[in-house]
Amino acid sequence: MTALSLNYTTLALFSLVAVATIATPGPTVLLALSNGARMGVRRAIPGMLGALASDFVLVASVAVGLGALLAASEFWFAVVKWVGAAYLAWIGLRMLRSQGSLNLDAMPDDRRAGARKVFMKSFLVAVTNPKGYLFCSALLPQFIDSAAPQAPQYVAIGLLFAAIDFLIMFAYALIGARAVSLLRRRAILWMDRTCGAVLLALAGSLAFYRRGS
Secondary structure, eight states: OOSSOOOHHHHHHHHHHHHHHHHSOOHHHHHHHHHHHHHOHHHHHHHHHHHHHHHHHHHHHHHHTHHHHHHHOHHHHHHHHHHHHHHHHHHHHHHHTOOOOOOTTOOHHHHHHHHHHHHHHHHHHHHTOHHHHHHHHHHGGGGSOTTSOHHHHHHHHHHHHHHHHHHHHHHHHHHHHHHHHHHTHHHHHHHHHHHHHHHHHHHHHHHTOOTTO
């Protein structure tokens, strides 16, 4: 490896691992799916950008050692875990109570406010999940050459991770939008209720999650 970039073999291997990890339905891709169904792909993009922002936070946390802190500190791990579980549960409950309504005719100011809300929802879901920090702390260093400057390598890994994440979330949002175009309002209701139930289940699994399990 050089100081400026990772070799192609390492990047390809990392890409395969990242695709397998991200494509597995989790909170952010479920939100992308639901947002695509309710708002269309274009208006779901702010949520994708929120998830990308969290990706950079996760990678940076590994680079500066915050991931290791969560792995070592029971207190801070528990704080992040319970905040994340509570937020996931709150979103899940709201989606379960959804009436399957569309909001495609909002005024411009409402759309801007909605975009900020969609961005922050996805960002907070991802950034308050301690599993993400532990996973990145365990995975990313395996693709870093400790004998070369590490900052450029983490930048390259972070950009690749974010690009893969965006493409997969875009695909999920597109699936949601296509389902709505075929099934109309019933598809939105089904999508919200299903995603809400899964998010509640993920919140429960996070609440009972123990490091090393």
